[in-house]
Amino acid sequence: MGGVVIVGAGHGGSQLAVSLRQEGYENPIVLICDEPEYPYHRPPLSKAFLKGADDSLQPLRGEAIYVNNAIDYRPGKRVERIDAAARFCIVDGEAIAFDKLVLATGAVPRRPTVKGDDLDGVFALRTATDARRIKSAMATARNVVIVGGGFIGLEIAATMAAAGKGVTVLEIGERLLARAVSPLISTHVLARLAGAGVDVWFGTASAEFLGEGTVNAVRTHSGDEISADMVVVGIGADPDVALAVEAGIAVDGGIVVDAQMQTSAEGVFAIGDCARFPHWQLDRSIRLESVQNATDQARHLAGVIAGKHQEPYTAVPWFWSDIADMKLQMVGLSMDADDHVVAGDPVEGAFAVYHFRQGRLIAIDSVNRPADHMLGRKMIAAGYTPAPQEISDGTVGASFKRWSAAASAAPKGQRVA
Ligand SMILES: Cc1cc2nc3c(=O)[nH]c(=O)nc-3n(C[C@H](O)[C@H](O)[C@H](O)COP(=O)(O)OP(=O)(O)OC[C@H]3O[C@@H](n4cnc5c(N)ncnc54)[C@H](O)[C@@H]3O)c2cc1C
Structure with missing residues (x-):
């Protein structure tokens, strides 16, 4: 008997598992995640986690919740393939049958395709493992270059500057946070960061990370070299669509879903950062990367799968960031x-x-x-x-x-x- 298989136990996947039980869903729920931890809050990774002495993660909910709700949580396991027509997926060579499958695979940080991207000391931040590595390198780093003036980059820049590091932000555009906030806010954030000692270079991209084994400088497109014993790349994230593509499910800048989170394959749904959905405020589909979006879509889908409603998803989107x-x-x-x-x-x-x-x-x-x-x-x-x-x-x-x-x-x- 199939039940629901959820791929990914981030904000969306873990919320869905719990919400399904709250909606009265009684069939098996298997929650599979390639990260080894119990589901945790991702936003603190670029905020409190880097600032504090405490290295523990903030769990999304107590571990007992999964057991008490008969949620078969399988950490450290990767779903390798799904067969949407025959309704099974493969994990560690084992076929797991499903009635419904939900892709809650999140997003993967974008990396610049420049020489030296594989040097030690060059980081991107998505997971707890990434955050631990960054925190450990931060302890001895003196000069840090942040590539990208988006939320994650600027949160880290402010934390590094407060910890006494020399911080340079390279932003390819003409203002900070350009995709997300109004120019007045960009200007304000820039002034605050500059006041905290962060050096922001606009219209500048990284062309090469320099060093022997370990990074020691960044060369910009205009040929300048900025000394750096640590680089954090924060240039956005791409939806994790690999499984969907392989399964022949429609993908267009995200896994394409309808207003009930249904993909092009019957019985297969997608939520959170990986999903591109029709937005009620716009006359087009978009993808959103936020905790609110992932958890609200999870709650909504739980009702759909449990047979409680067939309403379109119409939550008001919201997002936050803590910078300095x-x-x-x-x-x-x-x-x-x-x-x-x-x-x-x-x-x-x-x-x-x-x-x-x-x-x-x-x-x-x-x-x-x-x-x-x-x-x-x-x-x-x-x-x-x-x-x-x-x-x-x-x-x-x-x-x-x-x-x-x-x-x-x-x-x-x-x-x-
Ligand atoms: C450092 C950082 C700071 C952030 N700060 C904020 C903030 O302040 N406010 C805010 O609203 N949002 C913030 N976000 C964004 C927010 O964390 C995401 O929007 C949210 O995590 C999306 O949830 P999700 O469930 O879609 O994906 P995720 O939480 O990314 O979970 C997806 C999970 O699926 C796993 N997975 C992928 N493929 C497979 C597979 N084949 N098999 C098994 N597992 C798989 C992934 O490893 C991952 O664990 C931040 C993100 C980061 C990285």
Whole structure:
């Protein structure tokens, strides 16, 4: 009897296993992961883990949960192949039959195809094993080059600078965090990092990592050489689609799924970083890399598999990052915005950028303004758009409260203006 096989026990896979039981699913659940640990929180790897003396991981849930819920967890095992038509997968040469299979394989860090990428001292960060290696090298490193001005690179840059290292960030684009936040926030983050001693080079890519066995410098495309006894590459991650490709499942910049997370193969689903899904806020499919997305898709799919619903996935996306003393929180998707209103003041280190498209609130990016973020999650989910004046004068919360009260008092089906 097949049951559900889940490939990958990161944020998505482990949440799915537990949520299936919460939804009353009673058939076997096999959770397979090529990492040796029990499922753990990945975000602290670039944050608290590197800063603290404590080397322990933050478990996603207690180990007893898996046993108590009859979840057959198999750590340190890799699913080598799946046969979607015959409904089995191969692990260590053993065929495991399934009724449903869920790909929760995450993403793999992108590496620059430059000479010297295989030198000791050149790292990328995805797993606990990577984080342990980086932390160990960090203990003796004096000069660190970070390739890529994205979230993971900048979190590490700030931590390294606070630990007294010389830190240089190479960013190929013209601003930091360009894919994720508004220019005002990029400028603010740059100023804070520069104040903390981080040297950021824009329009610069690494051309070669230099050294004999171990890295000692980075050569840029323009020919400059920057001394480095450690390099961390943070240039993004590609969805882990290898199994899907081999199984003939449709892949297009991620494993293609519909609004119920179903792939092109019946009975095979994909969630989290590896999945490309139709987004309700846009008129196209996208892939998101966040804890919220992986866990919300897992909860949603659990209901689908348990036969509780066939609803489309419509969660509001959100994400956070901790860089130096800045808590960045993003809600919604700002890429198609055509107007912006700022609340608070960057000079005071706490502000939020509200993004609009055709007059509707679609996203909020914030720095050290958690209240705007939390409110944003509720407003975007409810479809509420505040007036610009309310944002500037800080009365958004009160007006949303009034609107919500009116909405819940209105007869069913009647719209509240
Ligand atoms: C350093 C770091 C910091 C981050 N910080 C944040 C943050 O602050 N906020 C935020 O929202 N997000 C953050 N993220 C992103 C977040 O961690 C991911 O979006 C999330 O982990 C995605 O969950 P997932 O289940 O899709 O994939 P993952 O958590 O990556 O899990 C996938 C698992 O599947 C395993 N696997 C792959 N192929 C196979 C196979 N064939 N057989 C068996 N196992 C397999 C992988 O090894 C992995 O363990 C961060 C990521 C990293 C790496």
